[in-house]
Amino acid sequence: MILINLLPHREAARKRQKDQFFTQLGLSVLLGGVISGAVFTWYQGQIASQQDRNRFLQTEIAKLDAEIKDIANLQREIASLRARQAAVENLQGDRNLPVHLLDELAAHLPDGVYLSSMKQENQSVLLVGVAQSQERVSELLRNLSNNSSWLVRPDLVEIVAASTGATGRDQRRVSNFSLRVSLKRPSVAAPAASGSAVPAAAVPGKV
Template identity: 45%
Template sequence: MIRINLLPHREARRKELKNQFYALMALSVLVGFGIVIVVGVYFSTQLSAQVERNAFITEKNKELDGKIKEVATLRQEIDALKARQQAVEDLQSDRNQPVFMMNELVRLAPEGLYLLSIKQEGQRVLIKGYAQSHAVVGIFVNDLSSSKWMTRPEIIQNKAVNLGQGRDAKRVIEFDVSVGMRRPRELEAAAASASELPAEKKPADSKSTEKK
């Protein structure tokens, strides 16, 4: 006996497929939403961690800036203390400068030279006097240049004048000379640099002997 199914099985199949499709769509939406949530949580965690790292670095940078400022302040204080110490040492050493200066002037003054006044202003000394001729003034300035205590002599004024009246009048040279005074530490530095020169010249000397 032949049985005929009169139910609309095709429509039922279509409805079943639609239901399956909608179920898959809903499942995919839920899975996608879950993935979005997981990714969002992951990136949010990473972002908050990076923010914490940035805050930590910023805090450490501020601490380093503070330490750098402290170091700069300490350096300024050290430089100020060194300057004060140098000033005290210069004051102590400058007390003996007039003695050295007078000894040098007595030793270097040539014949025919008369010193009228000596005035010290800082590290410069102004010398006024009379000389028999311009040549005597030139000799005096050259001798000052060769002195270890004197430096950079300059002739400010050098002119002929008459001293006295009538038959007693004499033609002399009136001069003003400015010269610098060296401090002991400057002499020590010059001596140290001079002691290093022979060591630097030794290779050149050895080469010259080899050529000979």
């Protein structure tokens, strides 16, 4: 007996293939959506974490900026206090400068040299006087250059030959001079004075 299938089997096979294709396509789309969602969620988490770190860094930077401003203000206040302290110390030290000036001149003024006037402007002193000869003026300059602890940089401004006394045998030749010398600050002169005093005291038999 011969059996003949009269149903459209080719159409049915194509329908099954089509249904299978759409099922696989739907599963692929669903799987792709799940993977895309997972990747998106991971990236969103990374972005949120980085944003949190950025906010934390910005907060810390703002704190550091405030601390830096406070430190800068403190440094300015410290510098101002130091400047005031230095000004007060200079004023206190400058009160004794005339005493040191007169003491140094009395100690280093050679015989035959007489001062007629002196004028102080800040740390500069102008000395005007009369010497028996130019050699006496040179000796005064050497004494102030090498032996003085408070007077430095002596500079001869002018020296002029002149005559003094009455006419005749009593008339003498002298040298009128003016020189400028600088006074040391006490903070600079004190170490030099103490350093120069030690060797003199250490020499045996020297009073």
